[in-house]
Amino acid sequence: MATELDVPTGRPAAIPTPAPGDPRLAQLSLNQATTKNWTLAEAADGCARAGIPAIGLWREHVAEVGVPRAAKLVADAGLRVSSLCRGGFLTAADHAGQRAALDDNRRALDDAAALGTDTLVMVVGGLPEGSRDLAGARRRVADRIADLAPHAGAAGVRLALEPLHPMYCADRAVLSTLDQALELAAPFPAAAVGVVVDAFHVWWDPRLLPSIAAASDRIASFQVCDWVLPLPSDALLARGMMGDGFIDFRVLREAVEAAGYRGDTEVEIFNADIWAAPGAEVIATVARRYVTEVLPQPS
Amino acid sequence: MATELDVPTGRPAAIPTPAPGDPRLAQLSLNQATTKNWTLAEAADGCARAGIPAIGLWREHVAEVGVPRAAKLVADAGLRVSSLCRGGFLTAADHAGQRAALDDNRRALDDAAALGTDTLVMVVGGLPEGSRDLAGARRRVADRIADLAPHAGAAGVRLALEPLHPMYCADRAVLSTLDQALELAAPFPAAAVGVVVDAFHVWWDPRLLPSIAAASDRIASFQVCDWVLPLPSDALLARGMMGDGFIDFRVLREAVEAAGYRGDTEVEIFNADIWAAPGAEVIATVARRYVTEVLPQPS
Numbered sequence: 001m002a003t004e005l006d007v008p009t010g011r012p013a014a015i016p017t018p019a020p021g022d023p024r025l026a027q028l029s030l031n032q033a034t035t036k037n038w039t040l041a042e043a044a045d046g047c048a049r050a051g052i053p054a055i056g057l058w059r060e061h062v063a064e065v066g067v068p069r070a071a072k073l074v075a076d077a078g079l080r081v082s083s084l085c086r087g088g089f090l091t092a093a094d095h096a097g098q099r100a101a102l103d104d105n106r107r108a109l110d111d112a113a114a115l116g117t118d119t120l121v122m123v124v125g126g127l128p129e130g131s132r133d134l135a136g137a138r139r140r141v142a143d144r145i146a147d148l149a150p151h152a153g154a155a156g157v158r159l160a161l162e163p164l165h166p167m168y169c170a171d172r173a174v175l176s177t178l179d180q181a182l183e184l185a186a187p188f189p190a191a192a193v194g195v196v197v198d199a200f201h202v203w204w205d206p207r208l209l210p211s212i213a214a215a216s217d218r219i220a221s222f223q224v225c226d227w228v229l230p231l232p233s234d235a236l237l238a239r240g241m242m243g244d245g246f247i248d249f250r251v252l253r254e255a256v257e258a259a260g261y262r263g264d265t266e267v268e269i270f271n272a273d274i275w276a277a278p279g280a281e282v283i284a285t286v287a288r289r290y291v292t293e294v295l296p297q298p299s
Numbered sequence: 300m301a302t303e304l305d306v307p308t309g310r311p312a313a314i315p316t317p318a319p320g321d322p323r324l325a326q327l328s329l330n331q332a333t334t335k336n337w338t339l340a341e342a343a344d345g346c347a348r349a350g351i352p353a354i355g356l357w358r359e360h361v362a363e364v365g366v367p368r369a370a371k372l373v374a375d376a377g378l379r380v381s382s383l384c385r386g387g388f389l390t391a392a393d394h395a396g397q398r399a400a401l402d403d404n405r406r407a408l409d410d411a412a413a414l415g416t417d418t419l420v421m422v423v424g425g426l427p428e429g430s431r432d433l434a435g436a437r438r439r440v441a442d443r444i445a446d447l448a449p450h451a452g453a454a455g456v457r458l459a460l461e462p463l464h465p466m467y468c469a470d471r472a473v474l475s476t477l478d479q480a481l482e483l484a485a486p487f488p489a490a491a492v493g494v495v496v497d498a499f500h501v502w503w504d505p506r507l508l509p510s511i512a513a514a515s516d517r518i519a520s521f522q523v524c525d526w527v528l529p530l531p532s533d534a535l536l537a538r539g540m541m542g543d544g545f546i547d548f549r550v551l552r553e554a555v556e557a558a559g560y561r562g563d564t565e566v567e568i569f570n571a572d573i574w575a576a577p578g579a580e581v582i583a584t585v586a587r588r589y590v591t592e593v594l595p596q597p598s
Contacts, residue, residue, distance in 0.1 A: 132547040138505070167466040169503035170526055170545040180505040204468035206437070206479040227469055231534045246469040248431040 007285040008273035009244060014292055017284045020051025028290050029054035029082040031223065031268035032061050035279045040070055042279065044077035050283045054080040056223075056266045057115060059108065067114045074115070081117035082264040083160065083221050084108065090144035091125040091137040091174060098144065105148050105159075112157040119160045119220045120152070121196055126171040137174045142184055145193060153192040160220035161185055162196035165204075167235060178202055178211040185218055194220030197256055198268070200227055200239055203247045212255040219261040224249055224294055225269040232272065239270045241285060242293040249294045265294055306584040307572035308543060313591055316583045319350025327589050328353035328381040330522065330567035331360050334578045339369055341578065343376035349582045353379040355522075355565045356414060358407065366413050373414070380416035381563040382459065382520050383407065389443035390424035390436040390473060397443065404447050404458075411456040418459045418519045419451070420495055425470040436473045441483055444492060452491040459519035460484055461495035464503075466534060477501055477510040484517055493519030496555055497567070499526055499538055502546045511554040518560040523548055523593055524568040531571065538569045540584060541592040548593045564593055 004013040018025050030052050035043050040061045047055050055074060062070040062084075074081055087108040092098050105120075112120045124141045127134065145159060152159045161181040164173035175181055178195060185193040195218050202208055204227075212219070226247050228240030242249055253265065267286045274282055303312040317324050329351050331342050339360045346354050354373060361369040361383075373380055386407040391397050404419075411419045423440045426433065444458060451458045460480040463472035474480055477494060484492040494517050501507055503526075511518070525544030530537045541548055552564065566585045573581055 127545055132545055134502070134545075134547065135550075165465060166503040167464070167530070171528055176503050177505055183505075203433070204465040204475050206476055229470055230532070231466070231530060233529070233532055235530045246426055246431055246433075248433065251434075 004284060005281070006241070006288070007277040007281050008241065008271065013285070013288050015288055018051065018287050018291060020049070022051060024291050024295060025051050025287060026053065027264045028052050028287065029056055029080070029264035029266040030283055030286065031056035031083075031085065031266045032058045033085065034267055034269045034274065034286065035282055036275050038279045040065055041073050044073050044079060046279050046283055047079055048077040050280070050287060052283060052287065053078075054082040054264045054266075056083045056085060056268065057081055057117070058085045059111065062111065062115065067111050071115050080264070081115050082266050083119040083121050084112040084115055084117050086121040086123050087159070088123040088173075089125040090141045091128055093128050093131065093136070093140065098140075101144060102147055106151050109148070109152055109155045109157045113155045118157050119194070120157050121160050121162055121221060123162055123164065124173050124175045126169065126174060134169075134174060141174060145184055145188070149188045149192045153189060158192060158194040158220045160194045160196045162198060163201055165201045177205055177207070178215065179207055182211065182215055182218060190217045194218045196221040196223060197252065198223040199247050199249055199252050200225045203227060203252065208252075209255050212252075212259050216259050219256055219259060220263075221266060222253070222256045222261060222263065223266045223268045225267065234272075237270050237272050241269060241271075241274065242267070242289040250296065253294050265290065303583060304580070305587070306540065306576040306580050307570065308540075312584070312587050314587055317350065317586050317590060319348070321350060323590050323594060324350050324586060325352060326563045327351050327586065328355055328379070328563035328565040329582055329585065330355035330382075330384065330565045331357045332384065333566055333568045333573065333585065334581055335574050337578045339364055340372050343372050343378060345578050345582055346378055347376040349579070349586060351582060351586065352377075353381040353563045355382045355384060355567065356380055356416070357384045358410065361410065361414065366410050370414050379563070380414050381565050382418040382420050383411040383414055383416050385420040385422050385461075386458070387422040387472075388424040389440045390427055392427050392430065392435070392439065397439075400443060401446055405450050408447070408451055408454045408456045412454045417456050418493070419456050420459045420461055420520060422461055422463065423472050423474045425468065425473060433468075433473060440473060444483055444487070448487045448491045452488060457491060457493040457519045459493045459495045461497060462500055464500045476504055476506070477514065478506055481510065481514055481517060489516045493517045495520040495522060496551065497522040498546050498548055498551050499524045502526060502551065507551075508554050511551075511558050515558050518555055518558060519562075520565060521552070521555045521560060521562065522565045522567045524566065533571075536569050536571050540568060540570070540573065541566070541588040549595065552593050564589065
């Protein structure tokens with residue numbers, strides 16, 4: 001049997017790929033963004049073959065087959081749905097834009113419920129075109145969360161507010177820290193509004209560990225990918241395979257567990273080199289690196 | 300007279316360039332990084348001709364002529380020195396690296412005093428090669444500040460701790476927020492350890508306004524340049540001319556003034572297009588944009 005090579009470095013794997021049924025994979029989830037060029041059917045099949053028991057779905061991929069078919073594909077593959085990505089984009093300053101955002105997010109909540117997940121990941125949106133009113137954009141996010149929370153509660157799906165790295169503050173998400181997400185969530189039941197802890201976005205935060213402890217049962221999702229340098233020309237694709245960068249994932253995993261989180265770890269990597277690699281090799285590397293970089297080290 | 304054009308956009312200037320002696324320029328400082336290709340003599344001469352009364356010096360430029368000559372060039376041009384950039388790089392884990400950093404920073408403090416400024420800007424350094432121990436690197440920064448504070452107090456120069464944007468956390472500065480800087484500074488007299496408020500690095504911070512208010516007499520420097528997108532391939536050159544990006548400088552300027560800051564506003568822009576432009580055009584644009592983007596709007 002040929003030596004397995006890690007994606008995207010091409011270096012030999014440090015451990016054999018865990019076989020399907022390996023208990024170490026019991027809480028691993030593949031976020032579809034990691035295998036962007038796979039259809040939902042391919043991703044579901046890939047997870048099943050690799051023994052990855054859960055999947056984070058993206059609405060674009062779901063839309064290609066429709067919600068009922070997507071739900072059936074995932075169920076037939078025996079997978080849990082750890083989250084649906086994504087709702088959000090709530091910063092519009094005009095009435096039409098706000099109305100459209102609310103309609104879209106209510107649809108997303110209903111889709112999440114139909115797909116069998118209780119977690120809708122929310123990327124809240126950046127500054128509207130031409131605006132520098134950051135405080136105003138943040139206020140509108142709070143207002144839209146208040147508009148959506150009742151629908152979330154009724155649908156049994158949490159709005160999972162995702163702080164994005166501050167380098168995306170202008171154009172993607174004016175929600176920049178976990179503390180800020182917790183403050184936004186605080187007025188609502190934890191079952192309606194939670195938070196996402198994505199290692200890539202929050203690893204640098206000096207307040208991270210106390211914030212995670214405070215998050216407690218608000219933690220709706222734990223996502224991982226690494227901070228690698230240099231940043232690529234498209235900053236949205238700046239994410240790396242766990243172990244290739246600067247993040248100590250074990251510290252974060254321990255913190256979310258100590259806070260009471262018992263859900264899956266979703267691997268979500270936006271990276272052009274990883275997208276160019278064969279999906280099966282990508283998820284084999286994901287499984288290995290999850291074991292060596294995220295799970296507790298064998299004592 | 301030909302219409303003046305802004306650098307680097309090439310668009311017509313919105314206002315005439317303020318003439319030397321214009322009271323609106325009374326607290327404007329040119330940080331030498333903005334005119335990187337000018338020698339210190341050229342920058343001093345450029346400021347004097349443009350009526351910019353203060354300059355932020357860089358050690359590289361100072362080293363080209365030596366400290367005594369640099370001090371004389373600046374004094375002969377009639378300029379204040381608003382800061383010396385920069386000390387720092389305090390995260391070494393080994394004894395030799397720590398010793399070298401302390402020696403270098405003590406020299407920098409002495410140089411600052413000799414150059415007539417009470418402010419040494421500190422970029423604290425990123426993770427040491429191969430390390431993912433962010434908490435450890437941060438602890439070492441605190442330890443080195445404690446080592447240096449007595450020398451700073453004796454020299455009459457403040458260690459001005461600069462939080463850098465979190466996108467530089469891995470490789471440039473594990474100091475990422477103003478709150479974190481204030482916590483580092485708290486054990487020491489405000490005259491020995493202060494903080495820098497650089498709009499580019501902190502504008503996204505949801506805690507920024509209360510943090511600035513809390514900073515009070517710790518604020519040693521206020522720097523401005525804009526957040527522009529897309530990020531360039533070299534993220535260190537990601538800075539824009541005020542008005543070309545997403546930052547509302549007036550909000551920040553008002554906040555530092557309300558906190559009691561009465562010092563200069565330093566314009567520090569790392570940007571390849573600006574460096575490629577003639578220095579005199581750069582500082583004319585700087586002066587205009589300072590008036591239109593940073594100073595209070597005429598009522």
